[in-house]
Amino acid sequence: MLTWYMSIPAKMDERRKVIEYFQKNSVFIQSEAVDFIVEQGQCLRNAKKVLDCYDEKPLNILLDDVQEILDGRQIAEVKPKPMKAPVTSGSHIEIIEDVTGNSCCEGSMYDFATLFKDRYERLYNLLHRRQEMKNVVLLKNARQREGEISVIGMVSGINRSKNGRVLVDIEDESDTATVYIPEEKMGVAASLVEDEVIGITGKSGRGGLLIAESIIRPDIPVNKKKQTASGEGYVAFLSDVHIGSKTFLQEEWQHFVRWVSGKAGNERQRKVAQGIKYLILPGDIVEGIGIYPHQEEDLLIEDIYGQYEALAREFQSLPDHITVIMQPGNHDAVRLALPQPAFENDVRDIFSDVNALFIGNPCYLSVEGVEMLVYHGQSLFDFSTRLGIDQNRPTDIMKIMLQCRHLAPVYGDVTPLAPERKDYMVIDRVPDIFVTGHVHTTALDRYRGVLLINASTWQAQTEYQKMMNFVPDPAKVPIVNLQNGHASLMDFGR
Numbered sequence: 001m002l003t004w005y006m007s008i009p010a011k012m013d014e015r016r017k018v019i020e021y022f023q024k025n026s027v028f029i030q031s032e033a034v035d036f037i038v039e040q041g042q043c044l045r046n047a048k049k050v051l052d053c054y055d056e057k058p059l060n061i062l063l064d065d066v067q068e069i070l071d072g073r074q075i076a077e078v079k080p081k082p083m084k085a086p087v088t089s090g091s092h093i094e095i096i097e098d099v100t101g102n103s104c105c106e107g108s109m110y111d112f113a114t115l116f117k118d119r120y121e122r123l124y125n126l127l128h129r130r131q132e133m134k135n136v137v138l139l140k141n142a143r144q145r146e147g148e149i150s151v152i153g154m155v156s157g158i159n160r161s162k163n164g165r166v167l168v169d170i171e172d173e174s175d176t177a178t179v180y181i182p183e184e185k186m187g188v189a190a191s192l193v194e195d196e197v198i199g200i201t202g203k204s205g206r207g208g209l210l211i212a213e214s215i216i217r218p219d220i221p222v223n224k225k226k227q228t229a230s231g232e233g234y235v236a237f238l239s240d241v242h243i244g245s246k247t248f249l250q251e252e253w254q255h256f257v258r259w260v261s262g263k264a265g266n267e268r269q270r271k272v273a274q275g276i277k278y279l280i281l282p283g284d285i286v287e288g289i290g291i292y293p294h295q296e297e298d299l300l301i302e303d304i305y306g307q308y309e310a311l312a313r314e315f316q317s318l319p320d321h322i323t324v325i326m327q328p329g330n331h332d333a334v335r336l337a338l339p340q341p342a343f344e345n346d347v348r349d350i351f352s353d354v355n356a357l358f359i360g361n362p363c364y365l366s367v368e369g370v371e372m373l374v375y376h377g378q379s380l381f382d383f384s385t386r387l388g389i390d391q392n393r394p395t396d397i398m399k400i401m402l403q404c405r406h407l408a409p410v411y412g413d414v415t416p417l418a419p420e421r422k423d424y425m426v427i428d429r430v431p432d433i434f435v436t437g438h439v440h441t442t443a444l445d446r447y448r449g450v451l452l453i454n455a456s457t458w459q460a461q462t463e464y465q466k467m468m469n470f471v472p473d474p475a476k477v478p479i480v481n482l483q484n485g486h487a488s489l490m491d492f493g494r
């Protein structure tokens with residue numbers, strides 16, 4: 001059983017000092033966590049170090065949190081048991097979280113209810129750690145309370161008026177409520193989307209309305225500590241290859257293959273190429289078939305297995321020390337609904353001569369100790385259209401995903417969600433690298449220490465994109481040095 005300290009007289013002087021320090025900061029700390037801090041020596045310095053790791057003061061601190069911080073690792077709120085990677089020949093990859101082999105949905109109403117319950121509970125736990133949420137109450141009790149209240153709810157509706165005020169409907173397991181957000185308190189409310197989970201501080205108003213003082217998203221900690229590999233090595237990201245399409249950029253692709261095989265580039269570029277140990281392909285690795293009306297007119301290879309075979313041939317000339325990590329997207333031969341499991345054996349067998357690892361979408365994996373969240377990015381369009389954010393700025397949307405701690409909150413939009421009993425789209429870990437594709441552009445950015453990448457494409461502008469007035473940014477390769485976390489970009493365009 002856990003024991004919480006706020007004002008228990010300490011037997012030892014150091015323990016008393018540590019407890020008093022957290023007490024002064026209105027933070028509960030687990031008994032075992034106090035012991036751990038004392039064991040490390042320099043107890044007040046370490047207590048401060050622990051608290052400094054949080055963006056907002058947490059409500060309570062556990063032994064696991066303290067161990068991770070003082071061991072020099074980042075806060076990870078949920079730590080699922082790592083799975084064994086299926087293929088890791090000569091490489092150091094650990095699959096941390098992936099639906100592959102774990103899918104258990106049948107599509108019943110019960111499954112959907114379980115999915116949303118899981119989402120709510122996991123995001124509630126992230127929000128509940130925040131200092132502002134320490135007096136959180138159920139919605140059924142919120143209306144009767146006087147003075148400031150805190151509630152946590154899932155957004156079920158958003159009404160934005162022309163005069164800039166917003167009414168947000170929320171629900172928890174006990175009740176529903178409508179929250180009035182005055183214009184001057186808008187903040188993050190301007191980018192709220194349905195089905196995300198938020199915290200609200202405010203007061204009860206007339207007619208059962210809650211009047212918001214602030215809207216709080218789960219978000220990620222401010223000072224993410226960078227995890228790096230102990231040895232030299234690079235990872236390159238190649239999204240949306242779309243081989244099999246008439247608009248696949250064969251010449252630019254060949255230029256890349258020559259470079260990564262050490263046959264092109266200046267001295268410095270060849271040295272980087274020699275150090276590339278991993279290629280990560282975040283989805284749409286082939287053009288696919290039957291994805292949109294009249295797609296057959298745009299196909300160079302009409303058989304989907306023929307498209308995978310063409311890609312496998314391209315990879316045959318890669319140096320043996322490179323591991324290719326392949327994830328499906330919405331053009332690939334797996335189910336459309338998220339989360340998508342990795343390719344089945346009929347596709348895997350095609351790559352039997354390639355040092356390949358197949359992952360689901362999304363997937364958390366650790367590459368030589370560097371944690372990555374790899375996600376094709378289907379929901380980027382949903383955020384873009386709902387919030388009016390240009391899809392050419394995917395990292396702006398990826399920041400909102402991290403703030404929501406969810407990759408695809410909106411149910412019923414373009415992005416289909418499978419009713420798994422666990423919500424794999426919840427961002428329950430803070431990665432070092434968060435990579436997406438899907439929007440066929442190239443972007444590098446950072447948010448609170450997380451490297452954000454949108455990994456280009458190898459497809460020229462399609463007729464559909466012309467019609468939509470979208471200009472892709474193809475044939476660019478983001479490359480990350482695993483030893484120091486630095487990112488750069490290689491351009492293989494003509």
Ligand SMILES: [Fe+2]
Binds near residue numbers: 240242284331438440
């Ligand atoms: Fe694509």
